[in-house]
Amino acid sequence: MSKGFCTRGLLRFFIYIGLLKPSTSYSVNDANKIHKLLFNQTDEGYNKLVLPDKPVNVSAEYNFLALNSLNVKEQILETTGWFTVVWNDSRLTWDKSLYGEIDYIYVPEDKIWHPELIVQNSILVLRKNLGAEQTVRIQYNGEVRWEPPAVLSTSCDMDVTYFPYDSQTCEIELASWGFSADVVNLEFFKTHINLEDYRPDEEWDLLTTFQETSNLTEDELVFSELLFRMEFKRLYGHYLMSVIFPTILTAILTFVTFFLPLESGDKIGYILTVLLALAVLLTLFSDTMPTTSKHTSVLVVFLTVTLGMACLVIIFTIFIIRLFHQPEHDKAPKWMHSLARKFLKLKCKAGRINHLDHLDQSQDIENDSPKDGRVHLKSKKKFTPYTNKELAEFFDYFLFELLKHSTSYTVSNANRIHKFLFNSTDEGYNNLVLPDYPVNISVEYNFLALNSLDIKEQILGTTGWFTVVWNDSRLTWDKSSYGDIDYIFVPEDKIWHPELIVQNSIVQLRKNLGADQTIRIQYNGELRWEPPAVLSTSCDMDVTYFPYDSQTCDIEIASWGFSVDIVNLEFYKTHINLEDFRPDEEWEIITTSQQTSNLTEDELVFSELLFRMEFKRYYGHYLMSVIFPTILTAILTFVTFFLPLESGDKIGYILTVLLALAVLLTLFSDSMPTTSKHTSVLVVFLTVTLGMACLVIVFTIFIIRLFHQPEHDKAPKWMHSLARKFLKLKCKAGRINHLDHIGQSQITENDQPKEGRVCLESRKEFIPYTNKELAEFFDYFLFGVFTVLYILVLLCFPIVLSTST
Structure with a gap:
């Protein structure tokens, strides 16, 4: 009995000790006290709209988890990771000895002030691409640690010149949005990108990483930016087997055409099949390459040159076949005999002889009889002319040999300004009331990057932001009474701001400008709002002169709901801001212009601004992969008539060329818009060539039919005439x-x-x-x-x- 009692007593004691031990380091009661201390509801409580200090030094680190993709065609880097962002807020401190030795607590990010950070070169959306109701850790000494996850799609200028032995360097650009460098200063938390949890990729090897600070400048305001740079090298084994080897082997097969005997009758069919294989390789390979002329792949150039040589081989082959079937009484030109003799003379000097070297043995000098079976051309007194068949065999061999060898700030003053402007009395600020009639709104477009210019869909994809400035006389203060504070920052939903939309957006009209962005209020009542804009807008494009075309596109920004007598839009500057513009690989920006316009509905006039940009295409890529193959294929069409009628390859030849033209026309038309307003000259050229190829087929069938017609069936007199x-x-x-x-x-x-x-x-x-x-x-x-x-x-x-x- 006493033994059981002792056992139960010891068990209760250990359970009590186990429960008591954690409470010495953390207790719910102490944590509640800390939250009340930091976030009490009195007038002097924590205000998340007020910055901790000026400037706020924000340290950032990028933790790289995985490379999702490195899309060379679209020039997009996709990554998974997270940022570690650290700063100090002196308002968020406590004496841990008074609160159960609790070192830190966690609060939602919207509970406290935190820096507005964006990934500057993101191609998806600029607003809120960092942070989405994440938890923030607050240390007892005021250190705040925020770790927002980041699954990013960023633009990257890629160089495919040496594909597949290429390496690519890409950046993730982290910037402070809305807060200039004198307010929020970004710096690196560590000296390198964190790769402890990085998972190696199957296609790309991560070579090096490094970091660099930078600044963005706009209207004399400097914004802090951090660049996290990564260099990747392609693992080329797959491409070596599936691209390089097939390309080289197909290229080798081209000049082997001349090694086929002329009697076989397969020469034309063989080289046309090789040509078709090269065209398919070029088309498939070009589909995976970016349509840029800034960096042209060596492999694309090699394929195009090989395609050109294959076309030359076809022309030479037709010439040789025609010579082979030519009657003997129709003698070949003298230069052919001369070229054959000179070439064979060089061979003879090297100790080699061909069956073409037929000599009149009766005219050989007996003393000059060659040793070891060698025949010297010097011993000939007279040359017997070569037959057409022998000349054809010579040029077949000669071309084979030839081609084989060629190939003052304080938190308390800021709090007072916020209370002064946004007090909750009846006479306080009302964000539903307009500042004045009319409100003059100045707008500037800051162009960052051209994401795409889709000719087929007629869509312009851009990244940038708008600078929107207006005055509100209700939001003013005497800075001398408030510690000489020039400006404060508030969320956009706290004050009245204009409802602006991008009129020609194809995604959505409502709220395509602004989404919980911060607005800067100057002491004199000037408000500055900088909503980011990743836009997809419609653009009427003219492809008549493709690929030597230029396109002019507009971004149309309008006041939504407020007519021009209430909200009047005007330009903030005389031009579009291109200071931070990143040049595109396919398009060059030539000029920009601005224009005002109005929209009218039921006698109401609405203000509108047009930001116009003109782009010119870099045509080098299309010259190699479209223009050159198209012209070569067109040339091959009329060569049909040069094929001798006896060869039997005329119909097969022209049908294969017709198929190649049809494939080119189909592939090219797939990338053109389905509009009849602007027809491409290149499409017209291909269609005309296709029509002429059809005429060639009709005439060829007529000629072949006439060739095989019995002699007693006489041809019409007009043919003889x-x-x-x-x-x-x-x-x-x-x-x-x-x-x-x-x-x-x-x-x-x-x-x-x-x-x-x-x-x-x-x-x-x-x-x-x-x-x-x-x-x-x-x-x-x-x-x-x-x-x-x-x-x-x-x-x-x-x-x-x-x-x-």
Whole structure:
């Protein structure tokens, strides 16, 4: 019995000790007392609208948790982390020995004064991107520690020149909003970014981090800013396998075309397939690159150059095939024989010989007989001319070899001003009452960054802020009676302020300006309000001269609800403020202007201000990835007629070119707005080229049908007549074609032509052309016609584009 009693007694004792021990360091009663001490409701109590001191030194640290994405195309850095913000407030102190040795307490952030901080280069929203009802820790000595989380999307100027071996340096710009540097001074809490909890990324390696202080200047006011800078290097293994190797391999396949035997009949089909693969690679790769001309990727340049060389290979291949199928009596020019001999002579000197080096053995000198099977061209007394097939094989090999080697402030005085201005008596300040009639509102737009200029959607995306200034005679004080305090800060909902909207915003009209921002009140009644503005506004864009176009867009700010006789808007300055503007990668800002306007509704006139900006596109990227491939593909169209009819590749060739043009037109049209008001010259050029390609197909089918038509089925007379008239013009110029077959018995001996020339005028009677000869004539004739047409179109294209300047 006594043993059980003792056991229960000891258990109660230990439980009592366990409960008592925590109470020595913290008790609810003592914490309540601290809260009452700091936040009592008397006249002399804590006022969160009043700053602790002047200046307030605010220390900030960035704790980097994870890299969410580094979007090279959109030039956006997405990160997860948090900021540690520390400052001192002498009003928030207590003697911990009197309050149970409690070192610190926690309060909501809206309970006390805290600095208005924003991430300056955020692309989403500037207001409240730091802090959202977070808890603040207050130390007994007045040190306040605030740790707002930050999932950020920030703009970053990225250089893709050496993709995928590139590295990118990005910044997170933390600034004090509304409070100038003489009021709130930002400084670093530590000498480096905190990476203790950083999780490594799969695509990017974090190389280094560093920090830098900076200032923003506006109207002689200096605002403090901190830059947290991070350098990332791309892990290139994935791109090496999926981009670099396929690109190089496809490029190598281009010049291998000349290694295919001419008899195989697959040369054109082969190179067209390679060309299509290169076009697909270029298109897919360009889709992942930013549309900027400031930094052009070496890989894009390599792909474009390879595409150009592939087009040259096609032209040379067609020439070689045509030479291969040319009749032997139609001799090749002398320069071809000369080039072949000189090249083979160099090979022969190197101890190599080709089957093209056919020599008349009867004319070789016996003593000069080569050793080791080598044949020296010097031993030849006379060269036997090469056949067309041999020349075709030579140029096939020659081009293969050639391309292979080329490739006074006090808290008490501030409190008195707040009480003086905002007392709760009947005669006190009423934020529902306007200061005067009319209220003159001065507005300035401060342009920070161009986020996007979406041509297809006709949307302008910008980041900046407005400076709004007006006077309220009710908000004045004699600064000599209040410690010479020049200004105070109050939340915007505490006083009357104009209802302003961005009239051409596509997101929302209400409250797109202002959201619990701080307003600065000068002792003379001047109020300064600086609402941030991340805007998406409509813009009528003209793409006629794309990519040599320039666009003019407006930001329309209007007074909402108050007509011009009540609230009158005017410009604060004569120009848009570009002091802190960050240049864009794709667009250059040329000029800015301002203009006043009015909106009328039911005889009520509302004031409106237009902030106008003109941008000009950097066209280098589009020159390499759009203009150049388009012109090359267009050139390939009329080369169809140069392919010999015997090759059997004409239809397959032109259909593949037509497919490439259709793909280019489809991809390009997808990025253009669906409007008929402004039609792009480049779209017109592509459409005309596509139409001419369709005509080429029709004519090609007609020629092939004529070529295979039986001889007893005679062609119409107009075909013979056209052929004779055209060849007669050629004959007058001293040239003749193998189509001009003339009966030798009808040419007199005295009329024998000199130097192999035969004039049609000397013919007594024309023998009708065969269907095959007519087909060859129309192939040659249409080649000339379409060549002239395409040259005219290609000349008109840059001339029209040049008028954009």
